[in-house]
Amino acid sequence: MLVLTKEDIKKVFTMKDAIEADKDALRIYSAGKCVSPLRVNIDIPKEQGQSLFMPAYVEEFDATGIKIVSVFPKNIEKGKPSVPAQMILLDGTTGEVCAILDGTYLTQLRTGAVQGAATDILAKKDAKIGVLFGTGGQAATQLEAMVCVRNLEEVRVFDINYERAKEFAETMQRELAAYDTEIVAVENGNEAVRNADIITCVTTSRRPVFDGTLVKKGAHVNGVGAYTPQMQELDENIVKNADKVFFDTKEGVLAEAGDFLIPMEKGIVSEQDFNGELGEVILGQILGRETDEEITLFKTVGAAVLDVVTAHQIYKKAIENNVGNVVEI
Structure with a gap:
């Protein structure tokens, strides 16, 4: 299993890469060629936060996975990310976990990129x-x-x-x-x-x-x-x-x-x-x-399809460039 930190991801994946990955994900979703159910939201009222569980499967890339992400606005006051997360990526041909990625940065990257995709397509x-x-x-x-x-x-x-x-x-x-x-x-x-x-x-x-x-x-x-x-x-x-x-x-x-x-x-x-x-x-x-x-x-x-496609593309580039920490489980 490959573990990829924020710095690992930044070494191999640019914003332009992420925008193209999100365009692929949106295309695949609208074509009906993935399984991407609505996320499950669990409220954490004590902290004015939520935890979200987001699974998807994308046949085109033989990839599946789940992102576990929380939104805790008060984290800013603690010097922590307001959206902590981890992404678990599976090999779609075996069902084995092949990578765990820093889901906080993945969320930031693919969320910025989906807006970038929309702006690229729709803005003057x-x-x-x-x-x-x-x-x-x-x-x-x-x-x-x-x-x-x-x-x-x-x-x-x-x-x-x-x-x-x-x-x-x-x-x-x-x-x-x-x-x-x-x-x-x-x-x-x-x-x-x-x-x-x-x-x-x-x-x-x-x-x-x-x-x-x-x-x-x-x-x-x-x-x-x-x-x-x-x-x-x-x-x-x-x-x-x-x-x-x-x-x-x-x-x-x-x-x-x-x-x-x-x-x-x-x-x-x-x-x-x-x-x-x-x-x-x-x-x-x-x-x-x-x-x-x-x-x-x-x-x-x-949508989880954005996470799975982006994580899969990051994983491919990390393997090609020998980036990340391999962990035996």
């Missing part, structure tokens, strides 16, 4: 201004994915804690220096979105983090953070007014995402207002962006 090619809401454990890869797929001049970072936003922006300016993008902390999220081309939200907020009426024509919006029926980081106006709306998985979003369940319950939108899955766009079954005036919206709640 000449996008220049980005906005990122949230600076938690998922934020760094979200920012990297945005600048990886578009040549952005500026990304504005907003957090309810402005000092944390400043510290994050300064750190990311150093870490992403190769992209030549100015990363700045802002105190007013609504002002930040007024002329933004790409807006990405990665928070656990239970109320909208910006005014959806301020989104300009031609912008692309990503809802990444809210993953329960009670969370709602996206304003109902943007959900209603977006010209096209796409999901990572329709089943997952309409079962778990308060961003859509809450306005649907109010009768503001209905299932008929949504275009479909990003995988269907990749397959050519439905159209993505058609004009520079359209506002596009992408919502992801995550």
Whole structure:
């Protein structure tokens, strides 16, 4: 069994690699060529957290596995990742465990990459201004994915804690220096979105983090953070007014995402207002962006197929490059 740490993964797998892996996963999911049931969520009310169990099987890669991931927002105060996790990868031909990967970094990587895939497919090619809401454990890869797929001049970072936003922006300016993008902390999220081309939200907020009426024509919006029926980081106006709306998985979003369940319950939108899955766009079954005036919206709640495909591709590269620690069990 191969054990792969965050540093092992970073040695062999880039954000571009992860974006392509997620595109494969979305394509496979929308084609109905995998088994990826809804995750099992167990609430941990004492810590205001949840533990999630996410299995999948992908025949195309002879891979199966389960990710065990928890979301504990208060971990930030303890200096620990807010999304600790482990990924257990199995050989789909024998059922044997072939690898255990750092699931925290895998989650960060594939979650950033699925937003990167959506932004690459749906955002205008000449996008220049980005906005990122949230600076938690998922934020760094979200920012990297945005600048990886578009040549952005500026990304504005907003957090309810402005000092944390400043510290994050300064750190990311150093870490992403190769992209030549100015990363700045802002105190007013609504002002930040007024002329933004790409807006990405990665928070656990239970109320909208910006005014959806301020989104300009031609912008692309990503809802990444809210993953329960009670969370709602996206304003109902943007959900209603977006010209096209796409999901990572329709089943997952309409079962778990308060961003859509809450306005649907109010009768503001209905299932008929949504275009479909990003995988269907990749397959050519439905159209993505058609004009520079359209506002596009992408919502992801995550799916185990993303983890299994990404973990499998990482495992292959690690084997090829002799990276990781082999453990006999």
